[in-house]
Amino acid sequence: MSTRDELLAVKGLGVNIAGATVLDGVSLAIRPGEALGLVGESGCGKSMTSLAILGLLPRGAKVTSGSVTLRGEELLGAGEDALCRVRGGAIGMIFQEPGACLDPVMRIGRQIGESLEIHRGLKGAAQDAELRKLLAEVGLTDAERVLRAYPHELSGGMQQRAMIAMALAGEPVVLIADEPTTALDARIASQILDLLDRLRRERGLALLLISHDLAVIGGRCDRVMVMYAGRLVEAAPAERIFSEARHPYTAALIEASPGIAGVAPKSALRDIPGQLPAPGSVMEGCAFAPRCSLARPACSTRVPRWSALADRGNERGVRCLQYEEGW
Amino acid sequence: MRNALFLTALSRIATAVATLLVVAAVVFFLMRLIPGDPVLNWLGSNYDKADYDRLKAFYGLDLPVGQQFFVWVQRLFQGDLGSSVLTNLSVVEELLRRIPVTVELIVLALLVALPVGIGAGIWAAWRYGRPTDHALLTATLLGISLPEFFVGALLMLAFSLEWRLLPATGFSRFAWSWEHFSHLVLPALALGLPRAAVICRLMRGSLLEVFGRPFIRASLAKGLSRKATLFVHAVRNALIPVVTVIGLQIGYLVAGAVVVEKLFVIPGVGAYGLNAVFARDYPSVQGFILVVATIFLVANVIVDLLYVWLDPRIRIGPRTAAA
Numbered sequence: 001m002s003t004r005d006e007l008l009a010v011k012g013l014g015v016n017i018a019g020a021t022v023l024d025g026v027s028l029a030i031r032p033g034e035a036l037g038l039v040g041e042s043g044c045g046k047s048m049t050s051l052a053i054l055g056l057l058p059r060g061a062k063v064t065s066g067s068v069t070l071r072g073e074e075l076l077g078a079g080e081d082a083l084c085r086v087r088g089g090a091i092g093m094i095f096q097e098p099g100a101c102l103d104p105v106m107r108i109g110r111q112i113g114e115s116l117e118i119h120r121g122l123k124g125a126a127q128d129a130e131l132r133k134l135l136a137e138v139g140l141t142d143a144e145r146v147l148r149a150y151p152h153e154l155s156g157g158m159q160q161r162a163m164i165a166m167a168l169a170g171e172p173v174v175l176i177a178d179e180p181t182t183a184l185d186a187r188i189a190s191q192i193l194d195l196l197d198r199l200r201r202e203r204g205l206a207l208l209l210i211s212h213d214l215a216v217i218g219g220r221c222d223r224v225m226v227m228y229a230g231r232l233v234e235a236a237p238a239e240r241i242f243s244e245a246r247h248p249y250t251a252a253l254i255e256a257s258p259g260i261a262g263v264a265p266k267s268a269l270r271d272i273p274g275q276l277p278a279p280g281s282v283m284e285g286c287a288f289a290p291r292c293s294l295a296r297p298a299c300s301t302r303v304p305r306w307s308a309l310a311d312r313g314n315e316r317g318v319r320c321l322q323y324e325e326g327w
Numbered sequence: 328m329r330n331a332l333f334l335t336a337l338s339r340i341a342t343a344v345a346t347l348l349v350v351a352a353v354v355f356f357l358m359r360l361i362p363g364d365p366v367l368n369w370l371g372s373n374y375d376k377a378d379y380d381r382l383k384a385f386y387g388l389d390l391p392v393g394q395q396f397f398v399w400v401q402r403l404f405q406g407d408l409g410s411s412v413l414t415n416l417s418v419v420e421e422l423l424r425r426i427p428v429t430v431e432l433i434v435l436a437l438l439v440a441l442p443v444g445i446g447a448g449i450w451a452a453w454r455y456g457r458p459t460d461h462a463l464l465t466a467t468l469l470g471i472s473l474p475e476f477f478v479g480a481l482l483m484l485a486f487s488l489e490w491r492l493l494p495a496t497g498f499s500r501f502a503w504s505w506e507h508f509s510h511l512v513l514p515a516l517a518l519g520l521p522r523a524a525v526i527c528r529l530m531r532g533s534l535l536e537v538f539g540r541p542f543i544r545a546s547l548a549k550g551l552s553r554k555a556t557l558f559v560h561a562v563r564n565a566l567i568p569v570v571t572v573i574g575l576q577i578g579y580l581v582a583g584a585v586v587v588e589k590l591f592v593i594p595g596v597g598a599y600g601l602n603a604v605f606a607r608d609y610p611s612v613q614g615f616i617l618v619v620a621t622i623f624l625v626a627n628v629i630v631d632l633l634y635v636w637l638d639p640r641i642r643i644g645p646r647t648a649a650a
Contacts, residue, residue: 095544103564150639
């Protein structure tokens with residue numbers, strides 16, 4: 001893709017927490033109207049990536065390298081005022097556990113209204129009208145009740161819809177959804193994903209969908225990027241990743257996932273042996289080597305480079321020594 | 328919401344009245360278990376047995392304890408707390424004259440403790456781990472460790488004796504005048520500052536806990552500045568557990584008032600109660616305890632209502648808001 005139509009671009013992002021590397025050379029880019037899926041086990045750095053984009057890394061975490069640009073404008077190191085305009089403005093974000101992400105002692109209407117006020121200066125009647133429009137857009141029909149409700153008076157699905165309305169209030173061009181359905185039951189989860197899909201089409205939003213669940217990502221995204229231990233290990237168009245996974249980790253992840261749309265499991269579900277390395281422990285060599293069935297001695301000493309794969313004009317890439325010279 | 332508030336208030340008041348009666352009964356019997364005899368106190372060591380018996384009968388102290396209690400409760404419902412064994416003055420009149428003084432002192436102490444404590448707590452949490460935080464933690468540790476009478480004595484030394492800014496002791500009748508309030512500045516500080524220290528630490532801890540909750544990150548992610556997030560979302564949530572403890576702190580304020588009134592020679596309920604206990608002046612002690620318990624209970628009813636207002640998750644029902 002040309003850099004011209006990139007809306008949000010992350011390049012070579014590295015993050016340390018207390019000296020331990022948690023993100024290493026993460027690069028991704030999203031175009032308007034595109035849905036990019038970011039997948040990986042818990043703790044692989046997906047959420048850290050989204051927080052770094054918004055400049056909301058936890059205390060003690062430091063960006064060591066890379067850049068984050070929104071419409072060509074650098075966000076890393078930008079002033080707090082500029083970041084406040086971007087957060088909830090150009091970039092909206094929703095999280096896991098909507099119930100915990102809403103202020104328990106403030107009415108929903110005021111919480112969404114806050115966003116309308118800080119990003120669009122809407123107050124009073126104008127704000128009220130816009131609130132009703134937003135609620136209708138996210139499928140919350142009983143506006144009267146919802147606006148006056150406290151978070152605990154809404155169901156999980158309604159809470160997430162309210163969070164989405166809040167994220168939309170600043171008229172974002174990018175929406176980051178970090179595990180938006182993990183805390184919800186299956187039926188509600190698929191409704192929320194449908195809603196995100198619709199909003200993307202109607203508003204031309206660029207969607208960064210983060211999940212540990214390939215099944216959530218697969219059916220909803222144009223492209224998928226797989227992360228492992230703070231590094232991207234594979235990128236591919238969504239329709240190809242299941243049939244043509246190149247990285248052993250992606251393949252293992254697919255074998256371990258039940259019910260991926262359109263892909264019947266070839267065999268019984270297979271667990272991935274071992275576990276994700278602790279942050280900062282293995283950054284020499286391929287982090288997946290200890291769990292990889294194809295690993296050779298070289299895998300634990302050499303960090304694999306990102307290998308671009310030619311694939312009929314689609315951008316594909318993989319970080320595995322198999323695809324490098326001298327394998 | 329209104330309805331919830333009303334029902335909660337009603338159930339709290341009913342509980343408070345019952346508690347008051349239990350407290351009264353416990354104190355009534357406990358006082359009589361303490362060695363010492365008010366009539367003997369009054370008569371001194373050289374007395375006539377006939378005088379002694381006459382006085383005992385006059386104050387109704389010759390009756391069996393159970394019957395004394397019955398008589399006391401009966402009179403209580405008629406608004407009569409008897410008269411002091413020491414001065415023969417009506418306990419009710421004496422207390423009514425002194426209650427406003429003590430209540431004013433406590434209110435002034437709260438006006439010191441709440442803003443200072445909550446403000447310092449917010450400041451410390453905002454500057455978590457930095458020098459300001461460490462300084463405040465050290466100062467509040469001192470505040471918690473030093474008793475009111477010591478703080479009072481220090482304030483007296485500095486502001487009255489050294490700098491001659493404020494009167495050391497004494498009292499003047501209530502008026503909206505500097506003359507009146509100047510006598511209460513030091514006592515209110517002596518009473519309020521140790522409480523402020525406790526509230527500061529609680530507020531700091533509560534805020535730090537709230538900072539870690541997901542809705543704070545969500546608030547930042549929607550574009551609120553860190554300051555706005557602190558004041559709009561964090562502080563109110565952090566106040567919920569602190570308010571509960573403030574209710575209990577009122578108990579310390581009442582207890583502290585006894586000492587502070589004595590130290591600064593303020594004619595309040597506390598000084599009265601202290602003298603009454605030393606003299607084994609049963610009717611006065613009982614009246615005093617009743618007043619103290621009432622202040623404490625009223626304060627806690629207010630706190631419970633504040634709680635319902637602060638936290639919408641608390642719903643109707645006598646037990647849900649129990650802290």
